[in-house]
Amino acid sequence: MTDDSLRTIDVSVEFSGLRALDGVSLSISPGEILGLIGPNGSGKTTLVNAITGQVPIAAGRILCGQADLTGFSPREASLRGIARSFQVVRLFNNLTVTENVEAAAMAHGKGRRASRDKARNLLAEFGLEARAEDLAIGLSYGDKRRVEISRALAADPKFLLLDEPAAGMNEAETAALLSILEELPRTNGLGLLIIDHDMRLIMRLCDRLHVLASGRTIAVGDKESVRSNSLVIEAYLGTGAETAHA
Ligand SMILES: Nc1ncnc2c1ncn2[C@@H]1O[C@H](COP(=O)(O)OP(=O)(O)OP(=O)(O)O)[C@@H](O)[C@H]1O
Numbered sequence: 001m002t003d004d005s006l007r008t009i010d011v012s013v014e015f016s017g018l019r020a021l022d023g024v025s026l027s028i029s030p031g032e033i034l035g036l037i038g039p040n041g042s043g044k045t046t047l048v049n050a051i052t053g054q055v056p057i058a059a060g061r062i063l064c065g066q067a068d069l070t071g072f073s074p075r076e077a078s079l080r081g082i083a084r085s086f087q088v089v090r091l092f093n094n095l096t097v098t099e100n101v102e103a104a105a106m107a108h109g110k111g112r113r114a115s116r117d118k119a120r121n122l123l124a125e126f127g128l129e130a131r132a133e134d135l136a137i138g139l140s141y142g143d144k145r146r147v148e149i150s151r152a153l154a155a156d157p158k159f160l161l162l163d164e165p166a167a168g169m170n171e172a173e174t175a176a177l178l179s180i181l182e183e184l185p186r187t188n189g190l191g192l193l194i195i196d197h198d199m200r201l202i203m204r205l206c207d208r209l210h211v212l213a214s215g216r217t218i219a220v221g222d223k224e225s226v227r228s229n230s231l232v233i234e235a236y237l238g239t240g241a242e243t244a245h246a
């Protein structure tokens with residue numbers, strides 16, 4: 001049987017002596033929604049940065065299917081089908097919403113016409129049609145996040161890694177986003193990794209959870225087993241820390 005998952009094997013990351021990740025092995029299968037949770041500073045963003053080549057790894061490997069992505073640049077990782085969003089949104093402020101999404105599609109080799117079609121479809125899916133010709137800089141925070149996720153999807157990725165996608169959204173915006181996200185793996189087999197401190201969101205969306213504390217994995221498994229895991233309760237859930245935000 002071939003393993004078509006995206007996985008890290010014993011990945012460690014160091015920042016001038018500080019071990020931000022210590023031997024973390026995580027996997028996401030196509031069509032699955034994995035929740036990556038843990039206290040502030042536990043290494044969640046760093047793990048996504050390591051997978052997408054934003055930070056170098058000190059040890060370990062990153063594999064996607066048969067391909068070894070270890071040491072890949074962000075551009076190479078994205079060409080291999082790994083897309084992401086950032087904890088702090090990154091858009092072209094002085095381009096319109098449509099242009100932002102088109103630019104992402106074109107950067108992945110789609111022609112002008114195909115990029116326009118892709119952008120139109122994504123804006124419809126994300127309820128952004130009314131904003132299509134607005135400059136990104138003037139958008140609400142929630143709209144900026146939706147444009148960012150649309151840009152990530154414009155590349156038709158195999159895996160999408162979302163770092164706190166609902167941060168800054170109100171309850172209605174969050175609910176709308178969740179409905180879209182939960183359909184993605186079902187409709188196109190996308191593997192989705194979601195980092196969030198909102199445990200209601202995590203429990204509703206995710207099939208499986210991976211929990212970090214101080215750069216190490218402390219639990220992996222289905223929602224029920226993780227929620228009742230005493231290490232997880234002690235490090236995170238029991239402390240009220242899941243209501244914290246970065
Ligand atoms: N570029 C960097 N340089 C130095 N230290 C860093 C860097 N990025 C992260 N760190 C440190 O690595 C550790 C893990 O940080 P990381 O941002 O991955 O945590 P996190 O789990 O995403 O936290 P949060 O929930 O607050 O977003 C922290 O101690 C952080 O200060």
Ligand SMILES: [Mg+2]
Pocket residue numbers: 044045046087163246
């Ligand atoms: Mg983070």
